[in-house]
Amino acid sequence: MKIRKIVRKASCLLLVLLMLSGCLPATPAELSPGELGNGWQVQSSMDLQYAQNFSVDYYPGDYTLLSISDGSRFLIVPEEGTVPAGIDEDIVILTRPIEDIYLVATSAMCLFDALDALSSIRLSGLQAKDWYISTARKAMEAGDILYAGKYNAPDYELIMSHGASLAIESTMINHAPEVKEKLQEVGIPVLIDQSSYETHPLGRTEWIKLYGALVGKEEVACRLFEEQAAYLQALAGEENTGKTVAFFYISSSGYAVARKSGDYITKMIELAGGNYIFENLGDPQKATSTVPLEMEQFYATAKDADFIIYNSTVGGELSSLEELIGKNELLRDFKAVQNGNVWCVEKNLFQETTQLGLMISDIHRMLTENDASLNKLNFMYRLQ
Structure with missing residues (x-):
């Protein structure tokens, strides 16, 4: 050898x-x-x-x-x-x-x-x-x-x-x-x-x-x-929660960059029992997984989402709701912000292909556990 x-x-x-x-x-x-x-x-x-x-x-x-x-x-x-x-x-x-x-x-x-x-x-x-x-x-x-x-x-x-x-x-x-x-x-x-x-x-x-x-x-x-x-098999008998989720980040140029409908992240939300807030966002024929939206356009739909998952893998992790709102004042009016249902994914998410079942379980817990003291999951933490 x-x-x-x-x-x-x-x-x-x-x-x-x-x-x-x-x-x-x-x-x-x-x-x-x-x-x-x-x-x-x-x-x-x-x-x-x-x-x-x-x-x-x-x-x-x-x-x-x-x-x-x-x-x-x-x-x-x-x-x-x-x-x-x-x-x-x-x-x-x-x-x-x-x-x-x-x-x-x-x-x-x-x-x-x-x-x-x-x-x-x-x-x-x-x-x-x-x-x-x-x-x-x-x-x-x-x-x-x-x-x-x-x-x-x-x-x-x-x-x-x-x-x-x-x-x-x-x-x-x-x-x-x-x-x-x-x-x-x-x-x-x-x-x-x-x-x-x-x-x-x-x-x-x-x-x-x-x-x-x-x-x-x-x-x-x-x-x-x-x-x-x-983890997925454990959710097989669960009904859809009816809760809606927005998954996005704010770019340095001020755009809200959301996941394309049908992307694997949005499918994880659905498998966890939630509904992605955008139904037909992006061109399914294109390989890109995200869609940049002007804030007013994003606001029209995403403001009513029950939960926000903020993608901190781009631009760094956030430490508070005020830091999120500092990216755009319109976010203050979002239902999820007012109800304290804003979660931030940690930077390791997209390098952890081995743990996608656990990530689906995290999202399910976020959607179903009505516990104000639940502030930390395996891949996400609640912004306060």
């Missing part, structure tokens, strides 16, 4: 020298059965409850095929195994152990963390200060994970010198296709995380199973996913 890794890194260093000397999101496709093209038969397939944008198939001899809805396929070869002959040319080969990953898809970091697999990641697309996942931040501060540039400006020399075996990108890479092409050109496979295309919130969480298969920790991944699914 050490010899193989030395050879791989030496090859990458050579490519660095050669390079220095010379040098909109796709619609998810229908996943095809796990066929390799060489006649091998699938032994078993991973059971998925909500995720629709990947599949995992197992073959005799501990070979695993990952299929992604963008059409990409990755065959994981066991450490002492050989690449099977006659497989389809488009299948990318990954040989265990899969190490020195360049992780750019921020939503996946918490999944690796939950799997106790941060040691598989060597390079990050975020700097240490931008991680709210404490273990990831500490790993970067200790030098165990290095910053290698964001999705559209990677440090190719650094990535290659560390012998990256895989780059995991978010769908943002579709806006910089030349980066994907360059990574592939220098021999680094690119897996684009499609979890943002999942129609069900827990479909995003279920991507932990794909990464569990990648690092050989499927049992742990299934257990962690079932823990989150249990």
Whole structure:
């Protein structure tokens, strides 16, 4: 294994020298059965409850095929195994152990963390200060994970010198296709995380199973996913509360930036027993998840919301209702402000894909527990 890794890194260093000397999101496709093209038969397939944008198939001899809805396929070869002959040319080969990953898809970091697999990641697309996942931040501060540039400006020399075996990108890479092409050109496979295309919130969480298969920790991944699914199952018999919720933040230019109707955040509100205050906000054909509204336009609908969830992941957390009102005096007239039903999400929400079931439970408690002393939940706190 050490010899193989030395050879791989030496090859990458050579490519660095050669390079220095010379040098909109796709619609998810229908996943095809796990066929390799060489006649091998699938032994078993991973059971998925909500995720629709990947599949995992197992073959005799501990070979695993990952299929992604963008059409990409990755065959994981066991450490002492050989690449099977006659497989389809488009299948990318990954040989265990899969190490020195360049992780750019921020939503996946918490999944690796939950799997106790941060040691598989060597390079990050975020700097240490931008991680709210404490273990990831500490790993970067200790030098165990290095910053290698964001999705559209990677440090190719650094990535290659560390012998990256895989780059995991978010769908943002579709806006910089030349980066994907360059990574592939220098021999680094690119897996684009499609979890943002999942129609069900827990479909995003279920991507932990794909990464569990990648690092050989499927049992742990299934257990962690079932823990989150249990929160939703506990609400299965609950009736809709009839309560309305506005989810937004005020931008530096004074716009109210609300979630688009049908977005996974609004679906979490619905699964928790609430109703998003906007019924048909935004263009469903566009990939953007938020809609900026002039304050008067926002006020016309959102002022009657029973609850406000303020998105503090943009612009920083708030400490009081007066601080919120300071962003726009019109907010003082909002029903939720007058009734003290304003909650603020903490900064770690969008980096905690593993906990979406718990977040749904938080929203349900907010909607149903008529307790003035309830001021803190797992991902939200009440503004006073």
